[in-house]
Amino acid sequence: MLITALAHLLILGRPTGSKLKVAVLAATGMVGQRYVSMLSNHPFFRVAVVTGQNSVGRKYGSATATSNLPIGKDAKGLTVKATNADALDDVDVVFSPLPTDVAKTLEPELARAGFTVITDASPHRMDRLVPLIVPEVNPSHLGILEQQRKVKKWKGLLVATPNCTAAGLALVLKPLHDTLKLKKVIVSTLQAVSGAGYPGVPSLDIIDNVIPFVKDEEEKVETEPLRMLGELGKDRISPAKFDISAMVHRVATTDGHLESLYVETEEPFVPDKVEKILKSFRGEPQKLKLPTAPAEPIIVSNLEARPQPKLDRYAGTVPGMSVVVGRIRKGLDSRSGRLTLLSHNTIRGAAGSTILTAELMYRKGLLS
Numbered sequence: 001m002l003i004t005a006l007a008h009l010l011i012l013g014r015p016t017g018s019k020l021k022v023a024v025l026a027a028t029g030m031v032g033q034r035y036v037s038m039l040s041n042h043p044f045f046r047v048a049v050v051t052g053q054n055s056v057g058r059k060y061g062s063a064t065a066t067s068n069l070p071i072g073k074d075a076k077g078l079t080v081k082a083t084n085a086d087a088l089d090d091v092d093v094v095f096s097p098l099p100t101d102v103a104k105t106l107e108p109e110l111a112r113a114g115f116t117v118i119t120d121a122s123p124h125r126m127d128r129l130v131p132l133i134v135p136e137v138n139p140s141h142l143g144i145l146e147q148q149r150k151v152k153k154w155k156g157l158l159v160a161t162p163n164c165t166a167a168g169l170a171l172v173l174k175p176l177h178d179t180l181k182l183k184k185v186i187v188s189t190l191q192a193v194s195g196a197g198y199p200g201v202p203s204l205d206i207i208d209n210v211i212p213f214v215k216d217e218e219e220k221v222e223t224e225p226l227r228m229l230g231e232l233g234k235d236r237i238s239p240a241k242f243d244i245s246a247m248v249h250r251v252a253t254t255d256g257h258l259e260s261l262y263v264e265t266e267e268p269f270v271p272d273k274v275e276k277i278l279k280s281f282r283g284e285p286q287k288l289k290l291p292t293a294p295a296e297p298i299i300v301s302n303l304e305a306r307p308q309p310k311l312d313r314y315a316g317t318v319p320g321m322s323v324v325v326g327r328i329r330k331g332l333d334s335r336s337g338r339l340t341l342l343s344h345n346t347i348r349g350a351a352g353s354t355i356l357t358a359e360l361m362y363r364k365g366l367l368s
């Protein structure tokens with residue numbers, strides 16, 4: 001016990017008893033439940049507050065019948081509070097998978113009041129002063145927070161996690177753009193029903209069916225990766241200069257978004273070389289050995305018909321955090337190629353990426 005506590009102090013710089021207190025807003029939703037489950041026994045963070053809407057007043061352990069994810073015993077006994085600043089006590093970090101309309105007004109209010117909010121919701125993702133982060137892709141964009149403080153005069157901070165489809169896509173485009181320089185990306189998606197929250201798409205609409213539309217999704221997939229792959233300047237992030245065209249589909253899988261890509265590159269697209277580039281990619285979270293960082297952010301499968309949601313969504317050392325890529329092959333000419341990727345939407349596309357961002361901010365001294 002003493003050895004564990006000393007090791008903790010040496011590695012993390014904090015005694016075991018003093019983990020940062022976090023609040024999970026909308027903790028009973030599809031993403032909220034992922035947070036609470038992933039934060040059980042987390043070395044830096046302890047869930048101290050859970051909030052909701054219809055489940056307010058219930059014990060968290062009995063308010064989350066929509067999934068069977070394991071929940072830590074601390075969180076099980078918490079009472080779900082109403083979602084407002086008064087409920088948050090003195091938490092150090094607020095994880096916010098709020099519904100869009102609520103996030104739009106409440107998140108800036110919380111940041112103004114002094115809370116550090118990291119959000120999975122969409123309204124502030126394209127605000128020029130809000131960093132949109134996938135920790136392996138653009139950790140340096142956290143640098144815009146200095147401007148955010150100056151210009152918005154908030155006592156706290158607001159950081160965003162991208163759209164669930166854009167997160168996995170950006171992770172794969174990053175090493176490709178760094179090495180082959182992307183000119184054009186065409187992506188067609190097959191997105192799981194959990195991406196629509198609970199209860200999501202009516203069963204009679206989705207069973208035995210594919211719906212070639214997800215509201216506002218194509219716009220997000222076409223813009224957010226460009227922002228993440230862009231350059232941080234003095235007071236803004238200039239987007240990367242290539243084009244993305246997206247065609248999205250909702251399919252009857254539970255978790256995991258599959259994305260088929262066609263890319264045009266300035267450098268030759270050589271499948272064996274691309275495989276090595278993707279396999280060897282590591283980001284700052286891997287270098288820092290952050291607790292939620294998978295050893296391989298991108299896993300390449302050479303099996304014929306992979307990746308598949310059912311078989312691959314939990315691949316890797318931190319289940320759900322690795323993107324699995326397969327079917328790397330040439331396109332129409334030597335400077336184009338094709339591949340398929342799979343990314344877990346509520347983990348890499350939401351709670352997992354956001355927890356990893358919080359771990360990175362903690363290590364960079366951005367959390368109190």
Ligand SMILES: NC(=O)c1ccc[n+]([C@@H]2O[C@H](COP(=O)([O-])OP(=O)(O)OC[C@H]3O[C@@H](n4cnc5c(N)ncnc54)[C@H](OP(=O)(O)O)[C@@H]3O)[C@@H](O)[C@H]2O)c1
Nearest residue numbers: 026028029030031052053054055083097164195197198350
């Ligand atoms: N699902 C995904 O794959 C995914 C991925 C990335 C980002 N996101 C984003 O994450 C957010 C949550 O998505 P989700 O899939 O978790 O949705 P969800 O399963 O529908 O859950 C909705 C949650 O919001 C709470 N809620 C509803 N109205 C509220 C209000 N007025 N004030 C406070 N809380 C309220 C609900 O609490 P009660 O149960 O107590 O009513 C519930 O916890 C959305 O912004 C979504 O776009 C989702």
